[in-house]
Structure formats: C-alpha cells, structure tokens
Amino acid sequence: xxxxxxxxxxxxxxxxxxxxxxxxxxxxxxxxxxxxxxxxxxxxxxxxxxxxxxxxxxxxxxxxxxxxxxxxxxxxxxxxxxxxxxxxxxxxxxxxxxxxxxxxxxxxxxxxxxxxxxxxxxxxxxxxxxxxxxxxxxxxxxxxxxxxxxxxxxxxxxxxxxxxxxxxxxxxxxxxxxxxxxxxxxxxxxxxxxxxxxxxxxxxxxxxxxxxxxxxxxxxxxxxxxxxxxxxxxxxxxxxxxxxxxxxxxxxxxxxxxxxxxxxxxxxxxxxxxxxxxxxxxxxxxxxxxxxxxxxxxxxxxxxxxxxxxxxxxxxxxxxxxxxxxxxxxxxxxxxxxxxxxxxxxxxxxxxxxxxxxxxxxxxxxxxxxxxxxxxxxxxxxxxxxxxxxxxxxxxxxxxxxxxxxxxxxxxxxxxxxxxxxxxxxxxxxxxxxxxxxxxxxxxxxxxxxxxxxxxxxxxxxxxxxxxxxxxxxxxxxxxxxxxxxxxxxxxxxxxxxxxxxxxxxxxxxxxxxxxxxxxxxxxxxxxxxxxxxxxxxxxxxxxxxxxxxxxxxxxxxxxxxxxxxxxxxxxxxxxxxxxxxxxxxxxxxxxxxxxxxxxxxxxxxxxxxxxxxxxxxxxxxxxxxxxxxxxxxxxxxxxxxxxxxxxxxxxxxxxxxxxxxxxxxxxxxxxxxxxxxxxxxxxxxxxxxxxxxxxxxxxxxxxxxxxxxxxxxxxxxxxxxxxxxxxxxxxxxxxxxxxxxxxxxxxxxxxxxxxxxxxxxxxxxxxxxxxxxxxxxxxxxxxxxxxxxxxxxxxxxxxxxxxxxxxxxxxxxxxxxxxxxxxxxxxxxxxxxxxxxxxxxxxxxxxxxxxxxxxxxxxxxxxxxxxxxxxxxxxxxxxxxxxxxxxxxxxxxxxxxxxxxxxxxxxxxxxxxxxxxxxxxxxxxxxxxxxxxxxxx
Numbered sequence: 001x002x003x004x005x006x007x008x009x010x011x012x013x014x015x016x017x018x019x020x021x022x023x024x025x026x027x028x029x030x031x032x033x034x035x036x037x038x039x040x041x042x043x044x045x046x047x048x049x050x051x052x053x054x055x056x057x058x059x060x061x062x063x064x065x066x067x068x069x070x071x072x073x074x075x076x077x078x079x080x081x082x083x084x085x086x087x088x089x090x091x092x093x094x095x096x097x098x099x100x101x102x103x104x105x106x107x108x109x110x111x112x113x114x115x116x117x118x119x120x121x122x123x124x125x126x127x128x129x130x131x132x133x134x135x136x137x138x139x140x141x142x143x144x145x146x147x148x149x150x151x152x153x154x155x156x157x158x159x160x161x162x163x164x165x166x167x168x169x170x171x172x173x174x175x176x177x178x179x180x181x182x183x184x185x186x187x188x189x190x191x192x193x194x195x196x197x198x199x200x201x202x203x204x205x206x207x208x209x210x211x212x213x214x215x216x217x218x219x220x221x222x223x224x225x226x227x228x229x230x231x232x233x234x235x236x237x238x239x240x241x242x243x244x245x246x247x248x249x250x251x252x253x254x255x256x257x258x259x260x261x262x263x264x265x266x267x268x269x270x271x272x273x274x275x276x277x278x279x280x281x282x283x284x285x286x287x288x289x290x291x292x293x294x295x296x297x298x299x300x301x302x303x304x305x306x307x308x309x310x311x312x313x314x315x316x317x318x319x320x321x322x323x324x325x326x327x328x329x330x331x332x333x334x335x336x337x338x339x340x341x342x343x344x345x346x347x348x349x350x351x352x353x354x355x356x357x358x359x360x361x362x363x364x365x366x367x368x369x370x371x372x373x374x375x376x377x378x379x380x381x382x383x384x385x386x387x388x389x390x391x392x393x394x395x396x397x398x399x400x401x402x403x404x405x406x407x408x409x410x411x412x413x414x415x416x417x418x419x420x421x422x423x424x425x426x427x428x429x430x431x432x433x434x435x436x437x438x439x440x441x442x443x444x445x446x447x448x449x450x451x452x453x454x455x456x457x458x459x460x461x462x463x464x465x466x467x468x469x470x471x472x473x474x475x476x477x478x479x480x481x482x483x484x485x486x487x488x489x490x491x492x493x494x495x496x497x498x499x500x501x502x503x504x505x506x507x508x509x510x511x512x513x514x515x516x517x518x519x520x521x522x523x524x525x526x527x528x529x530x531x532x533x534x535x536x537x538x539x540x541x542x543x544x545x546x547x548x549x550x551x552x553x554x555x556x557x558x559x560x561x562x563x564x565x566x567x568x569x570x571x572x573x574x575x576x577x578x579x580x581x582x583x584x585x586x587x588x589x590x591x592x593x594x595x596x597x598x599x600x601x602x603x604x605x606x607x608x609x610x611x612x613x614x615x616x617x618x619x620x621x622x623x624x625x626x627x628x629x630x631x632x633x634x635x636x637x638x639x640x641x642x643x644x645x646x647x648x649x650x651x652x653x654x655x656x657x658x659x660x661x662x663x664x665x666x667x668x669x670x671x672x673x674x675x676x677x678x679x680x681x682x683x684x685x686x687x688x689x690x691x692x693x694x695x696x697x698x699x700x701x702x703x704x705x706x707x708x709x710x711x712x713x714x715x716x717x718x719x720x721x722x723x724x725x726x727x728x729x730x731x732x733x734x735x736x737x738x739x740x741x742x743x744x745x746x747x748x749x750x751x752x753x754x755x756x757x758x759x760x761x762x763x764x765x766x767x768x769x770x771x772x773x774x775x776x777x778x779x780x781x782x783x784x785x786x787x788x789x790x791x792x793x794x795x796x797x798x799x800x801x802x803x804x805x806x807x808x809x810x811x812x813x814x815x816x817x818x819x820x821x822x823x824x825x826x827x828x829x830x831x832x833x834x835x836x837x838x839x840x841x842x843x844x845x846x847x848x849x850x851x852x853x854x855x856x857x858x859x860x861x862x863x864x865x866x867x868x869x870x871x872x873x874x875x876x877x878x879x880x881x882x883x884x885x886x887x888x889x890x891x892x893x894x895x896x897x898x899x900x901x902x903x904x905x906x907x908x909x910x911x912x913x914x915x916x917x918x919x920x921x922x923x924x925x926x927x928x929x930x931x932x933x934x935x936x937x938x
Contacts, residue, residue: 006030006046016040018056024048024065035059035076042067043089053078053100061108063087067094072119074099081108081134083126096121096143106150107132110139117161119143123151125169129184141197149184149204156188158216160196164188168204170233183233193218193246201235201254208238212265214245220254220272234272242267242283250274250298261285261309273299275338281308288314300338307344314350318358318377324349325361326368326383354379354399362404373397375416385409386428406430406447413438413455424449424466432457443468445499453506464499471505502538509534509549517554526551545569556580556594574616582607591616591635599624599642612637612653620644631655645684649675649692680705680722688713688728699724699740707746718742718759726766732773748783750775752796757783768816770826772796777806782815787862789819790826797825804832808857818848820863824884828859835873841881843869852879 001019004011006028014030016022016038024030024046032050033040035057042048042065050069053059053076060079061067064087072078072094080091083105091110096102098118104110106126113136115121120143123134133152139145141162147153149169158164168186183204191207193199195215201207202221212218220237236255242248244264250256254272261267263282267274270288279285285305287298297315305311318324322336326349334341341347350369354360356376362368362383369386370393373379377399386393386409393409395401401411402420406428413419415435422438424430426446432438434454443449445465451457452471462468504523509515511531517523517538528534530548540554556574569586574594580586581597586607589596592614599605599621606625612618613632620626620642627645631637633652637644649655655675676695680686682702688694690710699705701721707713711728715736718724722740729746735753742748743763752773761777764784768775771791777783777800792798800818807830808814821828836853843849848859848869866883874880 061089068092070094072096072100078102081105109135115143125150147186154189156191158197164199166205167202205235210240212242212246218248221251275301279309284310286312310346312348319355320357323359369393371395373399469503770798776801787817792825813858822864828881831878839871841869
C-alpha cells in the first residue's frame with residue numbers, strides 16, 4: 001500500500017493498485033497514471049492529464065483541480081467537485097467507457113465529454129443545494145447523461161442508444177406569504193437528439209432550443225406525485241425543433257412551449273400543455289386528450305397547424321358555437337380552442353364530444369370512433385362512425401346525427417336525439433330510445449335498428465338482410481288515448497325490401513294505421529284497435545284485436561297465443577303449439593298443428609275459408625259459425641255447440657262435437673276422413689264422399705246426409721223431414737231410427753241393436769244386410785225396391801220386422817227380395833198379425849207363401865234357403881216365420897221377445913225430433929267413449 005504526493009513537477013505512468021493513493025497539489029501534474037483500484041486526489045491547482053481509471057479506481061478533482069483527457073473504464077469513477085459544494089473543479093475532454101461513471105457536483109463543470117454505450121455522466125446538486133450549477137458543455141452521449149437538480153447541460157448531442165434524463169427536485173417554500181414548493185431545476189439547452197437517442201424531461205426539468213432529428217425522441221413527462229401541488233414543478237421544453245422522423249412526447253403534466261415540428265416530425269401530447277407550437281407542412285400534431293372532461297386533459301394555446309400539416313385530436317370537445325370539418329383537407333382556416341387550423345391542413349378526430357351549439361362535419365372517407373353528441377350538438381356526414389377502428393365504435397346522441405354511415409359501430413339515440421338519413425351497415429346497430437326520433441334511416445344487410453317504445457320513426461328503409469326491432473310502435477292516429485307511450489310511425493313508416501326482417505315488439509295499430517309484417521318478420525304482443533290493420537306474410541306472436549280491427553295474411557308463430565280477438569282475422573296461419581282465440585270474425589285461417597278457438601259461447605262469431613292440417617284444430621263454440629273449411633289428415637274440427645257449413649273433411653281429417661251443421665257440410669274426399677257427432681241443420685247437407693266417414697250424426701228436418709259410393713255412414717239418424725241418400729255403406733251397430741226419407745243404391749247394414757226405418761224409403765234401391773239385431777219397417781215404402789239379406793253368424797240373431805203398414809196386403813207379394821233366409825237364427829216377424837193355429841209357410845221354387853188364417857202373402861227368396869219354415873206366435877201378438885222348421889221356433893220366439901216395445905224399458909234410445917237436439921246413439925247399457933278434447937281449446 002503506497003501513498004504518493006505530487007506538489008510540483010510531473011509524475012507519469014504511475015500505477016496505483018487497490019489501497020494505493022496519490023495526491024496532486026499546487027502545481028503538480030499526474031500524466032498517464034493508471035488507477036487500477038487506487039485513489040487519486042487532485043486539488044489546489046493540481047492537474048490530471050490522460051489518466052486511466054478502472055477496476056474500482058477513483059479520480060476525485062476538487063477545489064481548483066483540473067482533469068483533462070481522462071479515460072474512465074469499467075468500474076472506474078471520475079468525480080468533479082465536492083458533494084458539499086466546497087469549490088470549483090473542472091473536467092475537460094473525458095471519455096467514459098462502458099461501466100465507467102463520471103459525477104459532476106454543483107459549482108463544477110465538464111467540457112467536451114464523450115459518454116460511450118454503458119457509460120454514465122451524472123450532474124448532481126451539492127448537499128445542501130448551493131444554487132450553483134453542475135454543468136456540462138458540449139457532451140456527446142451514447143450512454144446515459146443524468147441531469148439532476150442544479151444540473152445544466154448545454155450543447156448535448158444524443159446519438160443512438162444514448163439517453164439523457166433531466167430530473168430536478170424541490171424544496172419547501174419558506175416565504176410566509178406563499179405556500180407550496182420551490183423547484184430546483186435540472187436544465188438543458190441546445191440538445192440535439194439523433195436516431196435512437198432519447199431525452200426525457202421529468203419533474204422540475206427545463207429544456208430549451210433543442211433539435212430532435214430523425215429517429216430521436218424527446219419525452220416531457222412530469223410526476224403524478226406533484227400534480228395538484230405546484231405547477232411550477234412541471235417539466236418544460238421550450239423552443240425545440242422536431243425534424244423529419246423525430247418525435248416529441250408531452251406526457252403527464254409536461255409543458256411544451258414554442259415547439260416547431262418540421263415535415264416528417266411529430267409532436268404527441270397525451271397530457272400536460274402545448275403552447276405556441278408551429279406545425280409546418282408535412283409535420284404532425286397529435287393531441288390524445290384534447291380539452292375534454294378527462295382526468296388529465298391537454299391544454300392547448302396559440303398552436304398553429306399550417307397548410308399541409310396534420311392535426312389529430314382525441315377526446316375532443318366541440319363546444320358552444322364551434323364548428324369543425326373533419327375532411328381530407330380543410331377548405332378554410334378555422335380557429336378552435338387554442339388551435340388555428342390553416343386552410344389545406346389535414347384534420348383527424350378520434351373520440352369526440354359535440355357539446356350544445358357545437359357542430360362537426362365528417363367528410364367522405366373520414367371516420368370517428370367513440371363519439372358523444374350532446375343535446376343541441378350536431379354531427380353531419382357523409383363520413384363514418386366506426387370505420388374499421390377494431391372493436392365496434394360506440395356513439396351516443398342527444399343531439400342531431402345526419403347523413404353519416406355506421407361501419408362496425410353502435411349508435412344509441414337517447415331522448416331528445418334525432419337521426420336523419422343514417423346508413424346502418426353490417427355489424428352495426430342503431431338504438432332509438434324513448435323520446436328520440438329516426439327519419440329516413442336505411443338498414444343494410446347485416447345491420448340492426450332497434451326502436452324502443454316511445455320513440456318516433458319516419459320512413460325507415462330496410463334492405464335485404466337488414467333487421468329492425470320495433471318496440472311498442474304506433475301506426476295510425478298518434479292521439480289515441482289507449483296507446484299512450486307507444487312509438488309513433490308516421491306516414492311512410494318502415495319500407496322493407498325483399499329479404500328484410502322486421503320484428504315488432506308490442507306494436508299498436510290504431511285507426512287508419514296499417515302495419516305490414518313482411519316475410520321473415522314478426523310481431524310480438526300486438527294491439528290492433530278499431531280501424532287499424534295488420535297484414536303481410538310474416539309471423540305474429542301474440543295479439544289483441546278489438547272490434548273493428550283487422551289482422552290478415554300473417555302466420556301465428558309457434559307457441560304464441562292470440563286471446564279474446566274481438567276484431568277481424570283474415571288469411572292467417574296458425575303454427576304448432578299456438579292458440580288463436582277469435583270472438584268476432586275470421587277468414588282464410590290456416591291452422592297447422594295449433595288450435596283456433598271461435599267464439600266464447602256468449603257472443604256471435606264467424607269464420608270462413610279456413611283450412612286445418614298437420615294436427616291442427618278449430619273449436620267452434622255455441623253461437624259461433626264456421627263456413628267453407630277444409631280438414632286435412634291428422635286435423636280436427638270440433639263444433640262444440642257451434643255451427644259449421646261447407647266443410648270438407650280430407651283423408652285422415654275429423655269433424656266432431658255437439659255442434660250444428662248447416663248449408664253444405666261436405667265429407668271426406670279420400671281415406672279415413674271422419675265426421676262425428678254432428679247435427680245437420682235445415683238446408684244443410686252432410687256429403688260423405690268416397691273414403692270418407694260420418695259417425696253418430698243427425699240430419700234434422702230439411703237437412704240431408706249423402707253417402708257417396710265408397711263412403712261410410714255409422715249409426716246415423718235422420719229426423720222427420722230430413723233425408724239420407726245411401727250410395728255407399730250405411731251401418732248400424734246400435735239402436736237407431738231413420739224418421740226421414742231414405743234413398744240411393746248403396747248398402748244398409750245392421751250389425752246389432754234395433755233399427756227402425758220410419759220414413760219414406762221408396763227411393764232406396766240398394767241392398768239391406770242384417771247380420772245382427774232387428775230391422776223394423778214402419779212405413780208402406782219399407783226399404784224400397786232392393787233386397788234384404790240375412791247374414792247372422794256366431795250365434796247372433798237377425799230378424800226383419802214388418803208392421804201393419806209395411807207388410808204385404810193379403811194375397812200380395814212383398815216388394816223386396818229376401819236373401820239367404822236359411823238358418824234358425826234368421827226370422828221374419830209380421831208384427832200385429834195374430835197367429836192362427838195351423839198357419840203354414842211353404843216354399844215352392846223361389847216363392848215362400850205364408851198362410852195364417854184368412855191372411856196370406858208371398859215373399860220372394862234368393863240365395864240359400866232352408867229345408868222348411870216354421871210359423872208361430874212371436875210372443876207379443878204377431879206371427880213369426882223362422883227358417884229351419886220347428887227345431888228353430890223356440891229360439892226365434894225367444895229372440896222376438898227382445899223386440900223393443902214403444903215406451904218400454906228396452907226401447908231404442910234415439911230421439912228423432914228436430915230443434916237442434918243431439919241424438920244419443922248408444923247400444924243399450926254401453927256408452928260411446930267421449931272424443932278427446934284438443935289441447936289448448938276453450
């Protein structure tokens with residue numbers, strides 16, 4: 001460990017290792033010494049020349065000392081001045097290499113210093129602060145220059161990788177008349193920032209007359225900790241020129257004064273203030289938060305944007321009386337909140353608030369992102385809201401928005417706001433809230449417009465693929481007291497082109513209004529008042545239609561319910577799981593899987609030109625009438641006390657109920673169409689066509705049931721004055737009476753019970769088959785001119801009963817041919833013809849001759865005959881002829897005992913009167929199962 005003192009003369013190439021020291025005093029000089037961990041102290045006019053410091057070595061230059069051409073290598077340290085502010089020291093032409101450090105304290109200075117990459121030059125204040133500067137003149141920075149409190153750097157050249165940081169400090173103001181802080185400045189002047197260089201101004205920093213060259217950056221950024229305490233602590237940049245490719249950033253409460261931005265340069269301010277700046281042609285100024293109610297707005301004063309320069313404003317507030325035109329180039333000079341925008345300058349706006357009295361015009365090809373149009377403000381096109389800013393842009397408006405396009409944007413128009421001729425493009429939405437108005441807007445494919453209740457809509461056009469949702473819209477008179485609060489659609493309303501979709505949420509159609517629901521569109525919970533109309537080919541999901549209102553052409557959506565309709569319904573479609581409740585008039589209704597209910601049983605209701613298919617149903621209540629309805633496969637019409645006419649039941653269709661049918665009630669046109677439990681009223685015709693079926697139905701007086709060839713009638717009844725035409729098959733398996741006329745050439749088949757033909761059958765030329773039960777002929781016309789066949793089987797009995805009116809006169813021949821009267825269970829009963837002992841029935845050829853005392857008659861037989869025929873009493877005053885001789889007589893008499901007697905306990909349960917009574921058609925003691933009710937019917 002050595003210690004050297006040089007007080008005069010020159011010592012050269014001395015090598016100081018760790019622990020070695022050297023003091024250079026008075027007129028002594030150290031020349032090319034190497035401090036490899038050693039310590040050198042220079043003071044009192046001593047000098048260090050071309051010394052090298054490394055490996056923890058320290059060269060300290062204090063009062064009156066000078067160090068020149070020093071090389072500070074890795075882990076070497078050069079200190080100029082005293083941290084206590086004890087005097088003046090100087091450093092000249094030092095080079096600080098990677099890992100080396102030079103520190104200059106207040107009162108001392110360095111000149112022509114070069115800071116290489118990784119090297120550092122620190123300008124520091126003394127403790128306590130002396131008020132003198134630690135100064136650096138003509139510094140080249142490729143490493144780091146840190147200018148602290150009381151630091152001053154002038155003539156700085158910052159190159160690639162170089163960084164200059166100016167950060168002062170503060171002290172508490174001791175003046176009794178003032179409060180706050182006094183800044184201790186870190187200053188710089190004539191700083192030139194080249195490509196890759198960065199200069200940062202922080203708290204209590206001041207930079208003047210700098211130049212930012214291409215690729216260089218100047219950052220003016222204060223500290224959040226000092227905001228709101230004392231604005232004098234803010235960093236300030238003054239008189240800087242930003243050249244092509246250079247950038248100056250004004251950040252947290254920084255101040256830029258008199259900046260000149262040349263062509264290709266940029267001044268970007270996100271906070272703080274910018275004043276007196278000049279943006280020359282080709283230069284750009286970007287104010288990110290401009291005069292807006294943000295936490296940290298940028299204050300602008302005296303800024304000029306020249307022709308050909310660009311100005312971009314974010315979060316701008318366009319206030320009372322201000323007018324801006326966001327166009328490709330400004331047509332005229334505009335002064336706006338501290339900025340003069342010269343004619344020919346370019347203006348771009350980002351997030352903008354247009355205040356009351358403010359106006360913004362967006363030029364063609366220009367776009368805004370988030371925008372607010374306040375009450376009294378106005379935004380004009382033809383530019384765009386959105387315009388490809390990434391996430392969907394959002395705009396709210398209480399003022400006017402006109403002639404703009406929404407491009408991937410959302411526009412909400414609140415109460416008091418208006419839109420005129422707004423274009424709603426794909427992925428864009430316009431919401432018009434209560435109290436707002438939309439006029440002549442256009443919804444394009446992929447666009448959506450939502451108009452809420454209480455809004456006003458005029459002349460909206462919806463292109464193919466566009467969607468409009470309308471909430472509680474009002475079509476028609478706007479002064480209707482019943483519809484207060486609904487949105488008003490004035491003349492023109494909504495024009496939907498082919499392929500558009502309009503959705504109405506609780507629309508209201510009043511007197512004079514017509515709401516058209518186009519194909520693909522739908523309406524929910526509609527209200528149609530007297531004089532109002534809903535039409536079209538779309539869907540209706542829930543509606544209230546009062547008397548005088550009309551709904552036509554639409555489809556009732558699946559699962560919907562239209563209850564208590566007292567207006568008119570025409571040409572609508574009812575889907576699955578849907579209920580249509582009509583209490584007045586409906587026409588052209590198509591029911592597919594759903595249920596239509598006609599009438600409420602209290603008031604008259606009517607429906608015409610209806611079709612039912614695919615499991616659908618119509619229920620017609622009392623006092624209601626349905627006319628011209630087609631019932632297809634799987635569908636059902638229930639006349640639940642109501643009336644039906646001109647009804648066509650197709651294959652698989654069913655008409656049933658306890659209702660009345662009048663006019664022309666048609667039957668099935670192909671397989672399995674069924675009409676059941678119907679009453680055909682006066683003038684009505686139930687026409688059962690080939691493949692169709694009518695069951696348990698009654699034709700009242702002046703009504704007809706017509707069974708065509710291939711048709712089937714089961715257990716039908718015809719009242720006196722009514723008619724039944726049988727050209728198909730008429731079958732009975734329960735007791736029944738035909739009191740009306742019977743005609744036709746079909747088959748009458750009785751399989752059980754007691755059948756009575758009590759009407760005129762002179763026109764019947766068909767075949768009667770008795771396979772079980774009895775057939776009683778109560779009139780002289782019998783069963784016409786056809787044949788009567790006996791086909792009893794399986795222990796069943798078959799009997800033909802002739803009354804006084806229908807039996808042949810004595811000596812005459814019975815009109816009908818008897819076929820297959822050949823088994824003991826088959827018999828001919830001449831009621832009220834007293835049996836005379838010794839009576840005979842002899843078959844000669846095909847003629848069976850009955851001789852009973854003074855009475856004789858002939859019967860023509862065909863088919864199989866018996867070997868003999870026995871004659872006996874029928875047990876209740878008549879004469880019984882039985883095939884098979886005496887062996888069969890006891891059985892025949894026993895069966896004859898079951899022939900019902902008028903008014904007896906076993907009389908057929910059939911009422912043959914008119915007046916709308918429904919027949920009880922049932923086998924004795926066996927009730928017919930009730931038809932199942934349709935789900936949802938009422």
